Amino acid sequence: MAFNIGLSGLRAATSDLNVTGNNIANAGTAGFKQSRAEFADVYAASVLGTGKNAQGSGVALGDVSQLFNQGNINYTQNALDLAINGNGFFQTSNNGEISYTRAGYFGTDRNGYIVNNFGYRLQGYGIDGNGNVQNGVVSDLQIQTSNQAPKATTEVAQKFNLNSTTKAPTNTPFDPSDPTTYTSSTSVNIYDSQGNAHVMTQYFINNSDPAATPPVTNNWTMAVLVDGRNPSNPASTDPHTTNLLFNADGSLNTAGMAAGGELNYDPATGLMNLDDWVPAVSDGGTPANWSSNGATANAGGISVDIRGSTQYSSAFAVNSISQDGYTTGQLAGLEIDDTGVIFARYTNGQSKVQGQVILANFANVQGLTPVGKTGWVQSFESGEPVVGTPRSGTLGALQAGALEDSNVELSDQLVNLIVAQRNYQANAKTIQTEDAVTQTIINLR
Incomplete structure (x- = not known):
């Protein structure tokens, strides 16, 4: 029994070390959310249940949960870097495969689509032929890079x-x-x-x-x-x-x-x-x-x-x-306000709405499935995404020209390393002691 208990403790301590090490490795990853290992005790049980004086059978890894608390906002020089201050996730599409992220590394590809550093297209509300945002119609956001046509004074x-x-x-x-x-x-x-x-x-x-x-x-x-x-x-x-x-x-x-x-x-x-x-x-x-x-x-x-x-x-x-008239203009820059509206600035002093970024939130963010690349996908446990514009409902605000840092607190993680190491050593000691006791029995004559 003690061998199995000690072995379960070694496994638990190893899992704790793995989770802590992953947090430390991603301390500098924008939009990363730290995880924690959650453990539960184990008791042997029969069909009729356990006795009132039952002895424990060790420990098991109950879950590895992610903590979605806010990370620090770090300002950059890229107008298309985006940070979320509050609830919500950016919605991205990889050839129709939808994923969600808090990492706001965005830029434009050769076709003018707003993409992250893996080429996934940012989702939002596009515009119609008159430049009005089409609320409720989710599509790939694209920047129109062509010159702005002139307008005669009226x-x-x-x-x-x-x-x-x-x-x-x-x-x-x-x-x-x-x-x-x-x-x-x-x-x-x-x-x-x-x-x-x-x-x-x-x-x-x-x-x-x-x-x-x-x-x-x-x-x-x-x-x-x-x-x-x-x-x-x-x-x-x-x-x-x-x-x-x-x-x-x-x-x-x-x-x-x-x-x-x-x-x-x-x-x-x-x-x-x-x-x-x-x-x-x-x-x-x-x-x-x-x-x-x-x-x-x-x-x-x-x-x-x-x-x-x-x-x-x-x-x-x-x-x-x-x-109200103006000459033709070339695209000079982009601005995104805290509600996600994307404005294109032109050399003629005019601006034009190019679309609006949307955010998605879930009833149970802990239920999201991490898929790497600082992204998550929807699961049965997370529920359906609730999509809206920034600052609407419970969704957070956007900060352009900024990134959200990892929410890993390195000092906490380093202390966790020490604790996990001690736990590993203690459980190894349990196995060592059980081995000594067993050896004593074997040596009886």
């Missing part, structure tokens, strides 16, 4: 202040090259269908004349040129013009301004529309000849929104300005 939105104390220009007629013929000006880039940038310049001319009968107040002219040319006729330098009226409190009088005109003003909305712009290019001659560059403007024209502009007794200032 809207220009501005808020500015015209100085009410400025005097009307003394020199007429309007000449964009002569600052004495206008009061102030501002410019913004607009884009045609091919992504060519053009400069739309607005000139503001104060028409106020308190000495007139009746007095003219709060009245301005806005002249618009594109690339210094007439928007609809590049051969001409005559601007498109419209009158701007302001109320006594300095706010823009959108209802009182005349409808239509060269900028197609709509009093009902307070918006103007540059709907006859012809994108042009110069031949570089002296004098220069301007003609259509072969591109087109937005089919619906360019909405010009100056609502919110004012005429106060302060210096001319453009408080805000924006337009």
Whole structure:
């Protein structure tokens, strides 16, 4: 009996050493989760059970369980390195074979798919033709590396202040090259269908004349040129013009301004529309000849929104300005937020959603089957995966440019080595003692 008990103890101590050694070996493995050997005592039993004074029969390895507590987050220089802070696993596919991992070594392959260091493709929600994330449709995440197509400008939105104390220009007629013929000006880039940038310049001319009968107040002219040319006729330098009226409190009088005109003003909305712009290019001659560059403007024209502009007794200032067109862009980099949304940044300053990383969790993570390469697969004991986006439900957040370190605590493991070694020696001593006792019996005469 003592031989078998001691032998079971040796086996148990060996298993403990193996588990501890594996933990130590993977102390530097990203996403690794340490294991522990769990032992149980053994008693001989018959059909009717054991006696109340039964002697033990040794020890058995009950289970080797993994501890899925959080590892430290270690920041790297790779934007596609991902760490999970909280619950969940990355879902990867190896030609359709699904596995789960906490190791976030990711990059792109030659086809733009996001893959880990073993070539397994990261799973997530892709995008449709309009760039919207397709929630619930799990697929291989792929980065579109092609150039971003240009977009023609459809809207220009501005808020500015015209100085009410400025005097009307003394020199007429309007000449964009002569600052004495206008009061102030501002410019913004607009884009045609091919992504060519053009400069739309607005000139503001104060028409106020308190000495007139009746007095003219709060009245301005806005002249618009594109690339210094007439928007609809590049051969001409005559601007498109419209009158701007302001109320006594300095706010823009959108209802009182005349409808239509060269900028197609709509009093009902307070918006103007540059709907006859012809994108042009110069031949570089002296004098220069301007003609259509072969591109087109937005089919619906360019909405010009100056609502919110004012005429106060302060210096001319453009408080805000924006337009929604852009030129073509090349992929410059990737960013992933803490909810897993992947953004592609382009050289034209634009960004585009490329997809969203998903995470999977299980009712019993201890039931997952380890398959090596810091991965696990689903088993009957683990249950079905619960899939969602990071930060949803009980799933953790993503940290881009970082990796989760192994959760192995080396000091604990080194102490475990000492304990396992002592246990091995003690059980070997049990066998040695039983051998001595047996030898004594054999030597009886």
